Structures are given as C-alpha cells and as structure tokens.
Amino acid sequence: MIPYGRQDISQEDVDAVVDVLGSDYLTQGPRVPMFEQALCDSSDARFATVMNSATSALHVACLALDVGPGDEVWTSPITFVASANCALYCGASVGFVDIDPQTGNMSVDALEERLIAAERDGRLPKVVIPVHLGGNPCDMPAIHRLARRYGFSVIEDASHAIGGSYADGRVGSCRYSDITVFSFHPVKIVTTAEGGAALTNSEDLAEKIRLLHTHGITRDEDRMQGPSQGLWYYEQIALGFNYRMTELQAALGLTQLKRLDDFVSARHVLARRYDEMIDPLPVSPLRRNVDCYSGLHLYVIQIDDELGDCRAEVFARLRASGIGVNVHYIPVHTQPFYARLGFSTGDYPAAENYYRRAISLPMYHTLSSEEQDQVVSALRHALP
Ligand SMILES: *Cc1c(COP(=O)(O)O)cnc(C)c1O
Numbered sequence: 001m002i003p004y005g006r007q008d009i010s011q012e013d014v015d016a017v018v019d020v021l022g023s024d025y026l027t028q029g030p031r032v033p034m035f036e037q038a039l040c041d042s043s044d045a046r047f048a049t050v051m052n053s054a055t056s057a058l059h060v061a062c063l064a065l066d067v068g069p070g071d072e073v074w075t076s077p078i079t080f081v082a083s084a085n086c087a088l089y090c091g092a093s094v095g096f097v098d099i100d101p102q103t104g105n106m107s108v109d110a111l112e113e114r115l116i117a118a119e120r121d122g123r124l125p126k127v128v129i130p131v132h133l134g135g136n137p138c139d140m141p142a143i144h145r146l147a148r149r150y151g152f153s154v155i156e157d158a159s160h161a162i163g164g165s166y167a168d169g170r171v172g173s174c175r176y177s178d179i180t181v182f183s184f185h186p187v188k189i190v191t192t193a194e195g196g197a198a199l200t201n202s203e204d205l206a207e208k209i210r211l212l213h214t215h216g217i218t219r220d221e222d223r224m225q226g227p228s229q230g231l232w233y234y235e236q237i238a239l240g241f242n243y244r245m246t247e248l249q250a251a252l253g254l255t256q257l258k259r260l261d262d263f264v265s266a267r268h269v270l271a272r273r274y275d276e277m278i279d280p281l282p283v284s285p286l287r288r289n290v291d292c293y294s295g296l297h298l299y300v301i302q303i304d305d306e307l308g309d310c311r312a313e314v315f316a317r318l319r320a321s322g323i324g325v326n327v328h329y330i331p332v333h334t335q336p337f338y339a340r341l342g343f344s345t346g347d348y349p350a351a352e353n354y355y356r357r358a359i360s361l362p363m364y365h366t367l368s369s370e371e372q373d374q375v376v377s378a379l380r381h382a383l384p
Helices: 011-021 031-043 054-064 082-089 108-121 140-150 203-212 247-258 260-278 311-320 336-340 349-357 369-382
Strands: 047-051 072-075 093-096 127-129 153-157 179-183 196-200 283-285 299-303 358-361
Touching: 011 247, 031 047, 031 196, 031 247, 047 054, 047 203, 047 247, 054 082, 054 153, 054 179, 054 196, 054 203, 072 082, 072 108, 082 093, 082 127, 108 140, 140 153, 196 203, 247 260, 260 283, 260 299, 260 369, 299 349, 311 358, 311 369, 349 358
Parallel strands: 072 093, 072 127, 127 153, 153 179
Antiparallel strands: 047 196, 179 196, 283 299, 299 358
C-alpha cells in the first residue's frame, strides 16, 4: 500500500534521539528551548512554546486569549476536529464559516457576511481560527483586516503549513495573527512523533502560553504573588496543564527541522507533477494561491460535479489497488457530537459539497515518480 502520508527518519534523527536517552535529561533539558529557538528562526516569530500536540497548543492558545464561557470561536468546517474542540475545552461555543470551494479554506466573503450579521446581533466572535488546508495559506491579510475592524483575535491553525509562506513572509511569523499553531504528528511535514507548537510575537501571550502548558506554575520571582521562600520555591498562579514536550521529541524536531525546506520543495515537485498528470482527468486539484507558497501537507483532488456521487466507489477502487488514499475532512459540523450541539447537515453547503467530492492522494517527500505514476494510473482506472 502506498500511504497518503509518511514520515522520513534519517540516521541523524535516530542518533539525536539515542543521544538524549544517554543524557541527563529526558524532559525539561536543553533541547526543548533549542527547538523553540529553531522554530522562531525558521518562521520569524519572536516566541515559540513546544508542546505534546497541536491540540494542546490550540487549547492553550484559546486560554491565553481569554476564551471562556459565553464566548464564540469560529473556524472552518473543513478541518480536523481539534480546530473546533479547543473552544469547547474552554467552555466557549463554536461557530463555523463556510469555505471557498476553490481552495477549501475559510471563505473571506462568508466570514465578512457572518461578521456583519453577528455585529447586528451583538454576538461577535472572540477568536477566529483559519486553517491553512493542505498547507495553502488562507487570505491572511484580508482576515487580519476583518480582525481589526470587528475586534476579534486570530489563531492560525497551521498544522499543515510549516515551511510555507504568504506573499510577504513565512507562515508562523504571526504577521497577520496573534498566535500560530504547528503540528508535528508523523503524517505532517516534520515530526516529533506527537508534538505541536504555539508561536506568537506578543510577550504577554507567550508568557501566558508558557505558564498554562506547565501547570500554571512559575519559578519567576517577578510573577509570584508572595516573596520566594527559597531556591526550591515555585508558585501556582493559574490552572494549567502538563502539555510539555520531552527532550526526545525536541531532539527529533531539531534534526527534522534542518530538512524542512527540502521536504517542502520536494512536495512542490510532486504537486506540479500531479497537476500535469491529472489535468486530462475529470478531477481538479485544490487551487493553491499563486502569490503564496504552500506547505503542501496534502494533495486533495475534487471529482468533477458531472460524475455525480461516485467518490465512495472511486475511493474503494483506489484502496483495492493499493493506493492509500484518504479524505480530508469530514465536515466537523456533521459529526454526531456536533449534531448534539445543534449543528446539522445543510448548514454549510460549500463544505458539504467539497466533502462529497474530495480525495487526498498520497503526498510525502519520499514518494517516488514511479509510485506517483502508479497512483495516477490507478485513479484513471478508478474513475467512472
Ligand atoms: C493534525 C491536526 C491537528 C491536531 O494536531 P495534533 O498534533 O495531532 O494534536 C489540528 N488541526 C489540524 C488542521 C490538523 O491537521
């Protein structure tokens, strides 16, 4: 089976992790801050806090922005459930903004329409979480303008987009957002097994994120409520979590990150090749913004509307011929848990139409051109 995504672990990665096992610190040692610094350097953000997952990073990011009961957080329905769940963890409610069918990203027009209505009803969101689907950056300058106009904060869910760029800067630089979150799950672009990060340029947000990801405990005397009672002393000043990343993971992240730009450029070679090869077929790839640079975590195709409801058959035929295709994503609002919160099928028609036609083809930088030929040939035969 050719999988839809997979990690690439080099001997240098292995050696880095084994070194940690023989060192003094398995957690809370020197490699975690080194990895954080490397992330800041590679994405032009001032502060980074690494964590045990992107889900944790999204949770803490919402808390740092004071999301709580009575607040609304809006995201795209075409994302992994974690982009919406983070708001529920904080006791807030979730809203969705329908997608632009060309890119699969949150539609800025739909966002503006919803904001106009929400302002009228006095229910503006506290935070909006755009998701860079497949790594292709959302229209962040436009979202940033709306954030200023309507007074909400922005968390970029860049789980797919590390190594990508906007027209004028790296994803992760937070030039259009308050906080950006990366994921280092093995199917993503660089991996730490499980892992994630929250990046920001705000010192205040960075301090809150850091505090909350480790129990709400501080050893910084300036932040303590009372005087320090000695060198052992720490104070818990907020209710935080244990969301820390281990030294083993940070060591792996450090060596993986060195290859980030190579990984992403190899994905671009593959994507351009897919674009050409599928051009004669009744499918189309998601549009990548030409003035941006995608992280290209995913290569999603949409089956042409005229072929009707055939995705399940095409998908089954591809799997049967050894192609590990996948679907990204089942619209979050149609999940049974979200249906219980009052959402229903029909709420976000563009997302639902996208879902009916979507298939993710294998995309990872060690995919060979022979394997790619095999994928496209299987696709040709699988289509009706
Ligand atoms: C993978 C993913 C997450 C969650 O990442 P974890 O590191 O597995 O917690 C969140 N959002 C999106 C869009 C993702 O693809």
